[in-house]
Amino acid sequence: MKINLILLILLLPVLAGAQTEVRILDARSEEPIPYMFGKASNQRSYVSDEQGIMMVSVDEETEMVFSHVAFETAQFRIPASGQITLRMDRADNTLTEVVVTSFESERPLLVHAGAISRVAESELYRFNETSMVHAFNTKPGIRVEERAPASYRISIRGSSLRSPFGVRNVKVYWNDMPFTAADGTTPLNILDLSNIENTEIIKGPAGSIYGAGNGGVISFTSKQKITDNRISTDLNVGDFGLVRYRIGVDQQLENGGISASYAKQKSDGYRDHTAVDREVFQIAGRFQPSEKQNITTQLLYSDLYYELPGALTAAQLEENPRQARPGSADQNASIGLKSMYGTFAHEYRFNPNFHNKTSLYINTVDFENPFNLDYKKETQFSYGGRTSFTLDDTWGNIPVRVIGGGEYQLAKTAAQNYGNRGGRADTIRFSDDLITTTAFLFQQIEAELTDRLLLTLGLSENFSSYDITRNIDALTGTPSAALRRFDPVVVPRIALSAKLNETSAVHGSISSGFSPPTIDEVRTNEGTINLDLEAERGINYELGYRGSYKQGKVNLDVTAFYFKLDETITTFTNEQGVVLFRNAGATDQKGVEAFVDYALVRSQLSFVQELKLTHTYTGHFFTFANYRQGENDFSGNDLTGVAPHTLVNQIDVRTQPGFYLNFTHQFVDEIPLNDANTVYQDAYHLMNARMGWRRNLGTAWDLEIFAGAENLLNATYSLGNDLNAFGGRFYQPAPTRNYYGGIKVGLKY
Incomplete structure (x- = not known):
C-alpha cells in the first residue's frame, strides 16, 4: 500500500x-x-x-x-x-508613467514644465476612424475644425484667428521631421489615422526649441516597433456614402523591420458638393546596424481630392443646411493635392551620456485649387532637416542635460492664378516663382537643482525670408520682384518644475514666441503682395499642477496661463469674397485648462475590467486689447472664433469577454464670428458613442467588430465657421445624426 x-x-x-x-x-x-x-x-x-x-x-x-x-x-x-x-511594459495609465519627448527631452509627463497633452492611439479609435477631429477635441485648449471633410483648421488657444483655411501658426512634426512647410502651412489632411500611433501637443509658444508658431507644436509618431510578422486589414462604412479600407504588413528582419500600409477613403459628404477621395501609401524601414545606431527611413505618398461647398448665410442655413454656396458646384470649387514625402533619420549614441539625432526630408507637392473666384495651381519642391545633440553630465553635484541643434527648410514653388470658367482654368492672371527659407538654432539646459527641482533654460535664434518673382502680371503687364527678410528673432524660455512628492508636481514657465506671416498671407489670391504684414510676437506666462492618486486611478492636470500677443494677424474679406490679412494691434488671452480622469473599476478578474470617467474643461477668456480699424474700435471685444467655455465628458467601459463602450459628450459655448461681436454661433451639445468587441483568437488572429453614432442629439452646429465673412457667409453646417461601423482583422505569421 x-x-x-x-x-x-x-x-x-x-x-x-x-x-x-x-x-x-x-x-x-x-x-x-x-x-x-x-x-x-x-x-x-x-x-x-x-x-x-x-x-x-x-x-x-x-x-x-x-x-x-x-x-x-x-x-x-x-x-x-x-x-x-x-x-x-506598463500601459501608461498614470501621469507618473506617461513618458513624453517634448522640448527634445524624454521625461515623465509629471515633471515636464509645460502644458502638454498626449493623444494615444487608443484615443483616436474611440470615434469613427476617418479623421482625428473628435479625438483632438477631447483635449483642453485644443480645437480641430473641419469645415468640410478633409478641410482641417487647428486652433490651440485661439491660434486659428488668422487661418481662413488650412493649419497655420502651429508647428507640426511627423516622426521628428518638420511636417510644416517652410512657408508656415501644414498639409495635415494628407495623413490617414493609420500613419499615426502617438501624438504630443505643446500648447502655447515653444519657439525656444521648435521655432516659429505662437499656437504650439504637434508631434506625430507612426508605429516605431515591429514586434511580429503581421498582416492586418480594416473596413469602415457609414452614412453619406462613407467607405474606408486599409491593408498593412509588418515584417521583422534580423536587425529591424519593414512595414507598409495602404488606406483609401471615399465619401459623398453631408452637404452638396462635399465629396472626398483620399489614398495614402506609407512604407517604413527601421534598422539597428549596431548597438549605437538606429536608422529610420519612410516614404509617404498621398493623393487627396475634396470638394469645397463654401459657407452659407443665416437665411440659406435655415432654408437648407445641406446646400452648397451658390456657384461652388458650378465652378468646381475643390482641392486636389498630390504629395510625396521621403525621410531619413539617424540616431547615434557616442556613449551612454551623449547622443545625436539627425533627420532629413524631401517633399514634392502638386496642388490644384479651382475656387468660386479664381483657379490656382502650384507645384512645390522642398527639403530640410533637423539635428540635435544631447549630453547628460554633472556640473559640480548638479546633474544637467545640455541640448543643442538646428533646423533648416527651403521650399521652391511655381504658382499660377487663373480665371475660373465653369471649373476650368481660364486666362492667366499672374504667375510667380516663390522661394521660402526658414532656419533656427536652439540651445537648452536642464538642471536638476535637487532631486525634486528641475530648471530649464532655452533659447533659439530664428531667420526667415520670402523671395517672390512675378513673371506674369496681367493687370500691370510688367514683371516684378519682391524680397522680404525678417529680422533675426531671439526666442527665450525659462521653466521650473517642482515635485511635491512621487505622484504630484507643480510647474511654471515664461516663454516668448513669434510667428511670421505665411506665404499665403503675404501673397493673396487677388494678386496683392503685402510686404508690410508684420510677424506676430507674444509672451506666455504659465502655472500648472499635475498629480496622480490612489495608485494611478485618479489623475489631475490643471494649467492657468496669460498670453500677451502683439501685431496680431486677423482676417477680413473684401467685396469679391477674397480673404485678406492685416495686423490688428494686441490681444489679451487668459485661460484655465483642466483634465481629470478616474477609474471607478480597474480589475483584471471582474467582468467589467475597467470603467473610467474623464472630464476636461477649457476656459478661454480672450479679448482684443488694442484694436482699431478705421472708425471702428474693437478694443475689449471677445477674440473672434474662440468659445469662452468648453466641457468634455467621457465614459469608457472595457469587459473581460472583449466588449467595450466609448461615450463622449462635448459642450461648446457660443463663438463670436466677427471682430465686432455682432454675430455668434449658438452654443451646442455634441454626443458621440462607439461600441464593439475585440479579442485575440488563439495566438495568431485578432478581431474587432465595431459600430458607432455621431451627433446623437441631432444638434445643428458648425464644426468650423468662416470668420469676418463678407455678405454674412459665416456658416459651414456639420452633419446631423449619422452612423458607421466596421471590422478589423489581424494575422500573425
Whole structure:
C-alpha cells in the first residue's frame, strides 16, 4: 500500500501534465505583477497570484498571450516545463508613467514644465476612424475644425484667428521631421489615422526649441516597433456614402523591420458638393546596424481630392443646411493635392551620456485649387532637416542635460492664378516663382537643482525670408520682384518644475514666441503682395499642477496661463469674397485648462475590467486689447472664433469577454464670428458613442467588430465657421445624426 502511494506521488506530475512556473515582473520596477491574465493556444486561461507567479500546464512549448489593465498586452513563448521570467511594459495609465519627448527631452509627463497633452492611439479609435477631429477635441485648449471633410483648421488657444483655411501658426512634426512647410502651412489632411500611433501637443509658444508658431507644436509618431510578422486589414462604412479600407504588413528582419500600409477613403459628404477621395501609401524601414545606431527611413505618398461647398448665410442655413454656396458646384470649387514625402533619420549614441539625432526630408507637392473666384495651381519642391545633440553630465553635484541643434527648410514653388470658367482654368492672371527659407538654432539646459527641482533654460535664434518673382502680371503687364527678410528673432524660455512628492508636481514657465506671416498671407489670391504684414510676437506666462492618486486611478492636470500677443494677424474679406490679412494691434488671452480622469473599476478578474470617467474643461477668456480699424474700435471685444467655455465628458467601459463602450459628450459655448461681436454661433451639445468587441483568437488572429453614432442629439452646429465673412457667409453646417461601423482583422505569421 505504501509503495503504491509513493509511486502515485512520483507519477502525479506526469499524469497531471508538465507544469511551468511563469514569473511575471514589471519591466521598470522589477516588482511582481499579481492578477496577470494569460491565455494559451489551447484556449486555457491562467491568472498570476499575489507574488506574480503563474503555474502553466502545457504538453509542449507554446505561445501565450498575457494581458492586464495596467500593462501592454504581449505574447511570449512558454516552455513545457521549468521556469521562465517575463517582463511586462506598463500601459501608461498614470501621469507618473506617461513618458513624453517634448522640448527634445524624454521625461515623465509629471515633471515636464509645460502644458502638454498626449493623444494615444487608443484615443483616436474611440470615434469613427476617418479623421482625428473628435479625438483632438477631447483635449483642453485644443480645437480641430473641419469645415468640410478633409478641410482641417487647428486652433490651440485661439491660434486659428488668422487661418481662413488650412493649419497655420502651429508647428507640426511627423516622426521628428518638420511636417510644416517652410512657408508656415501644414498639409495635415494628407495623413490617414493609420500613419499615426502617438501624438504630443505643446500648447502655447515653444519657439525656444521648435521655432516659429505662437499656437504650439504637434508631434506625430507612426508605429516605431515591429514586434511580429503581421498582416492586418480594416473596413469602415457609414452614412453619406462613407467607405474606408486599409491593408498593412509588418515584417521583422534580423536587425529591424519593414512595414507598409495602404488606406483609401471615399465619401459623398453631408452637404452638396462635399465629396472626398483620399489614398495614402506609407512604407517604413527601421534598422539597428549596431548597438549605437538606429536608422529610420519612410516614404509617404498621398493623393487627396475634396470638394469645397463654401459657407452659407443665416437665411440659406435655415432654408437648407445641406446646400452648397451658390456657384461652388458650378465652378468646381475643390482641392486636389498630390504629395510625396521621403525621410531619413539617424540616431547615434557616442556613449551612454551623449547622443545625436539627425533627420532629413524631401517633399514634392502638386496642388490644384479651382475656387468660386479664381483657379490656382502650384507645384512645390522642398527639403530640410533637423539635428540635435544631447549630453547628460554633472556640473559640480548638479546633474544637467545640455541640448543643442538646428533646423533648416527651403521650399521652391511655381504658382499660377487663373480665371475660373465653369471649373476650368481660364486666362492667366499672374504667375510667380516663390522661394521660402526658414532656419533656427536652439540651445537648452536642464538642471536638476535637487532631486525634486528641475530648471530649464532655452533659447533659439530664428531667420526667415520670402523671395517672390512675378513673371506674369496681367493687370500691370510688367514683371516684378519682391524680397522680404525678417529680422533675426531671439526666442527665450525659462521653466521650473517642482515635485511635491512621487505622484504630484507643480510647474511654471515664461516663454516668448513669434510667428511670421505665411506665404499665403503675404501673397493673396487677388494678386496683392503685402510686404508690410508684420510677424506676430507674444509672451506666455504659465502655472500648472499635475498629480496622480490612489495608485494611478485618479489623475489631475490643471494649467492657468496669460498670453500677451502683439501685431496680431486677423482676417477680413473684401467685396469679391477674397480673404485678406492685416495686423490688428494686441490681444489679451487668459485661460484655465483642466483634465481629470478616474477609474471607478480597474480589475483584471471582474467582468467589467475597467470603467473610467474623464472630464476636461477649457476656459478661454480672450479679448482684443488694442484694436482699431478705421472708425471702428474693437478694443475689449471677445477674440473672434474662440468659445469662452468648453466641457468634455467621457465614459469608457472595457469587459473581460472583449466588449467595450466609448461615450463622449462635448459642450461648446457660443463663438463670436466677427471682430465686432455682432454675430455668434449658438452654443451646442455634441454626443458621440462607439461600441464593439475585440479579442485575440488563439495566438495568431485578432478581431474587432465595431459600430458607432455621431451627433446623437441631432444638434445643428458648425464644426468650423468662416470668420469676418463678407455678405454674412459665416456658416459651414456639420452633419446631423449619422452612423458607421466596421471590422478589423489581424494575422500573425
